[in-house]
Amino acid sequence: MDISFDLLINAIVAGLLLGGFYAAVTAGISISFGMLDIVNIAHPGFVILGSYLAYYINIHFGLDPILVSILMLPVFYALGCLIYQVYHLSFEKRGQDALRGLAFFFGLLFVTEVSLILVFGVDYRYVEASYIGPSLHIGFVDLPLRMLVPCIAALILFAAIELFITRTFIGRAIMAVSQDQLALQLQAADPIKIKRIAFGLSIAVAAVAGALLIIIQPVEPSVGREYIGRVFAICVLGGLGSMPGTLIAAMLLGVVESLTATFYGPSWAPAVAFGFLLLTLAFRPAGLLGR
Amino acid sequence: MSPLLHVDNISKRFGGFVALDGVTLEVAPGERLGLIGPNGSGKSTFVNCISGTLQNEVGSVRFDNQVMDGLAAHQRTHRGLARSFQLPRPFHSMTLADNLRIPLLYTVHARQGALRTTAELETRCHELLDMVGLLAKAKQMPRDLTQVEMRKLELARAMAAEPKLLIADEAMAGLSHSEVEDILTLLFQLNERGIGIILIEHIMSAVMKFSQRLAVLVSGKKIADGKPEEVVRNPEVVRAYIGE
Amino acid sequence: MTRVNTANFSLIMVAIGVVITLIAHAIGVDYLYFASYTILQFIVLATAWNILGGYCGYVNFGSAAFFALGAYSSVFIHKVFPLPVPLLIVIGAIVSGVVGLGMGYLTLRLRGSFFAIATLALAVVLQTLVVNWDFVGGSRGAYIIRPEYLEVGSFKIPYIEYLFILMLALAIIALVTARTIERSQLGFGFATIRDDELAAEACGVPTLKLKLIATALSGAFMGMAGAPFPYYIGYLQPQSAFGLEYAVNSIAMPMIGGTTSWVGPLVGAVLLGTAQQYATVTISSAVNLLIVGLMLVAFVIIAPNGLVGLVQERLRRKRS
Secondary structure, three states, rough: OOOOOOHHHHHHOOOOOOHHHHHHOOOOHHHHHHHHOOOOHHHHHHHHHHHHHHHHHHHHHHOOOOHHHHHHHHHHHHHHHHHEEEEEEHHOOOOOHHHHHHHHHHHHHHHHHHHHHHHHHHOOEEEOOOOOOOOEOOOOEEEEHHHHHHHHHHHHHHHHHHHHHHHOOOHHHHHHHHHHHHHHHHHHOOOOHHHHHHHHHHHHHHHHHHHHHHHHHEEOHHHHHHHHHHHHHHHHHHHOOOHHHHHHHHHHHHHHHHHHHHOOOOOHHHHHHHHHHHHHHHHOOOOOOOH | OOOOEEEEEEEEEEEEEEEEEEEEEOOOOOOEEEEOOOOOOOHHHHHHHOOOOOOOOEEEEOOOOEOOOOOHHHHHHHHEEEEEOOOOOOOOOOOHHHHHHHHHHHHHHHHHOOOHHHHHHHHHHHHHHOOOOOOOOOOOOOOHHOOOHHHHHHHHHHHHHOOOOEEEEOOOOOOHHHHHHHHHHHHHHHHOOOOOEEEOOOOHHHHHHHHHEEEEEOOEEEEEEEEEHOOOOOOOHHHHHOOO | OOOHHHHHHHHHHHHHHHHHHHHHHOOOOOOHHHHHHHHHHHHHHHHHHHHHHHHHHOOOOOHHHHHHHHHHHHHHHHHOOOHHHHHHHHHHHHHHHHHHHHHHHHHHOOHHHHHHHHHHHHHHHHHHHHOOOOOHHHHHHOOOOOOEEEEEEEEEEEHHHHHHHHHHHHHHHHHHHHHHHHHHHHHHHHHEEEEEEEHHHHOOOOHHHHHHHHHHHHHHHHHHEEEEEEEEEEEEEEHHHHHHEEEEEEHEEEEHHHOOOOHHHHHHHHHHHHHHHHHHHHOOOHHHHHHHHHHHHHHHHHHHOOOHHHHHHHHHHHHO
C-alpha cells in the first residue's frame, strides 16, 4: 500500500482532535466508575441525549450548540443527582449484588435510546453553526473547525474537571470518598451527598460532551452504544481514576481509530475500541498509568 | 521438623502505600501462633497474602513444603490452609447447614475423591454446627443470626475445610467474656487434633492464654517474634501499643 | 414442594412437549407456529442468560452477539454446504460456546463489571465484523430459502412446524439443564459465586473454572437459539440478528420473572413474549420495547426477585 505522507499526517491529526473529544466523553465515566465505583453504562445514553437536546434547541432557536451545552449543565446535573438518589436508595443501601445496579443502568440506557427513536426517528441529525464547514490549513495539514472547536472545548472542560477535583474542597472530598468513606464521615462530610454531587457532575459533563459530539458528526440514537466500548476502553487503558492517563489513552485510541478509518474504511472503527479493550485486559489490566 | 508454613520476606504495596514490608514468619505443624498489631499494621493484608486472596509481589509463601506463590485461594484451601474472615462473609442465600456443605463438597471431597452420601454430609454439617453451638439454627438463614453467631458460623466454615493450618482473623471481636472462652475452648480442641492455628486478635488475655508463640506486626513490619511473656515486655512492642 | 428428581422431570417435560406438539398440529394455523416459535426462542435465551446472570451473578449484556453468532454460523455453512438444521444447532452451540469461553477467560479474572462491559462491546464489534463480511451478506443481508415442507420418506409437515418442534425441543433441553444445574453441586457452587466470591474461593470453590463453565453453557444455548433463525426469518440482516429486542429481553425476562430458579425465565419469557407479540401487532414495535425497558427498570427497583420472588414471599408470609 502506497501510504501518502499527507494522508498519514492528516489522519493522525484528525485522530488527536478526536481523542481530545473522547477524553471529555470519558471524563464523566472517570468520575462515576473510577471514583464512585458505579458502573453507569447508561452514560453514553446521556451523551446522546445531550446531542439531541442541542440539536433541538439549535434547530428551533438557532443557538450555538456549545452555548446550549452550558445552559444544559444545571439541568443534567439535577438529573444526575436524581438518578443517583434512586440508585442509592434502591441498590447501594440495600447492599444488593452488582447485578441489579447494572441491570438498572442498562434499562436506563435502553429506555433513553428507544425514547429518542420514538421522538426523533432513526435518521441522522446534525446541527448548524458557523464553524461547521470551514477548515484551518497549516501547510498540508487540514484542521476542520468542526473538529478543532469541539476538541478545544473538550480540553478546556477536561482541564476544568481536573482542577475542580484537585483544588476545590468538594473535588477533594470526591477523591476522598473514593478512597476512604469512613474517614470522610469522621470529618463531618456526608459521603452520600458528596457522591450525589459527583454523579450529578458526571451526567452534566456527559451532556456537554453530547453537544460537542453533534458538532463533530451527525448523530442517531444507536450511536451511544458505539461509545460504550470506546469509553470503557479508554478508562481501562488509562488506568481507572487517573485523569492524565485518560487523556493519553483517549488520544491514542483516537489516532488508531482515525488511521484504521482512513486506511481500512470507516466501518471498522467501532471494532478498534474493543480490540484495545481486549488487549489491555489481557496484557495490562492496570492500564498505562494504572495504580 | 520443617515448618508447616514458611513465609519468606513478603512485601505488598497498594499504589504508593506499603502494606507489608519484608515479613518473614514460620509456623510449625500443630503450633499455636498469636499475631497482634495495631489497626492498620498489615495483619489482614498478611492473611490475604498467605491465603491467596491477594498475591504478594516480593518474597514467597511455602506451605507443607509446597510453594504457594501463584496459586489461587481455592487451591491453597485444598492443600490445607484455611482462613476465616474478619468481617463475616456468609453465603446469604443458603441455610447455615448449606453454608457448611460448600467447603465439605468443594474442599474435602476434592481432596479425598471419595464422595460421601447426602446423609453423611448432613451429619457432618450438624456436627460442625454443634461444635460452635449453632445446631438449633441449622435451617435458618444467615440474616437471622446475631453478629456473634455469624462469627461462629465463619469459624465453623473454615473448620469444615479440615485444614492443617487455620487462620482465625479477629474471630472474637465484640464477644462477651464467656463467648471468648467458648471460642478459645473450640480452638484448643482443634489444636489438640494437630491443627496449627494462627490467632489474630486484639483481646490480649485470650492471646496470652492461647499462644505458644507471639508475633507482632507494626506498619507492615514484624518487630517481635518469640515467647509471649517476653514479647509483651519488649519496649518496641509496648511503644507501638501505647503510641508515641 | 415435593422433590421431583431429574429423570422424572425430564419425562414430564417431554410429555408436555409432545402434548403441545399434537395440539398445535391439530390447530395447524401457520401464524400460531410463527408466534410460538418466538416465545420458545425467548425461553431458551432467558434461561441461557439466567445460568450466568441469575445463578452466578455475572451480567451479560451482549446476548444478541451470541444469538447472532449462531444465526450467522448457519448462514455461513448454508452457503458452503447446506446441513440439516439440528446439526446447525450443534454447530451454533459450539461456536457461541467457544467465543463465550474465550471472552470469559480474558475478562472473568478481573472485576465482575469488566465482564459486563466487555459483553456490550462484543455485540458492537461482532456486528461490525458481520456488516463488513460480504460472504454472509454484509449489511445487505442474506437470503435463506426456507423449503415449504419437511419431507422424510412419507412423513411430511410444513417447514415452520418442523422449526417449531425443534425450538420446543431446545426449550425443554434448556429448562431441564437449568433445573439440573440448580440442584447439583455445580449450581451450589454458582450460588456461592453470586453470594460472595471471595468467601467461595476461601471455601475451596474453583470460581474461575465454574464461571467459565457458566459462560460457555450460556453462550452455547444462545447460539443454539440463533442457529435456526435464518431459516425462520428467510432474510437475515445484521440489524435483526443483533436487534435491540434480544439484548433487552434476555435480561428483562429473567429479571422480571425471577432469577433464582429455572421457573423465573420461563414465566418471564411466556408473559413478556406473549404480551410483546400482541403489542407489536397493535402498537408499534418501538413503543413495545420502551415498555419492556421501563418494566425492567421498575422491577429491578421494586421487585428485585421478580414475579417468582413475589409469589415466594406471599407463600412464606402465609406460612408464618
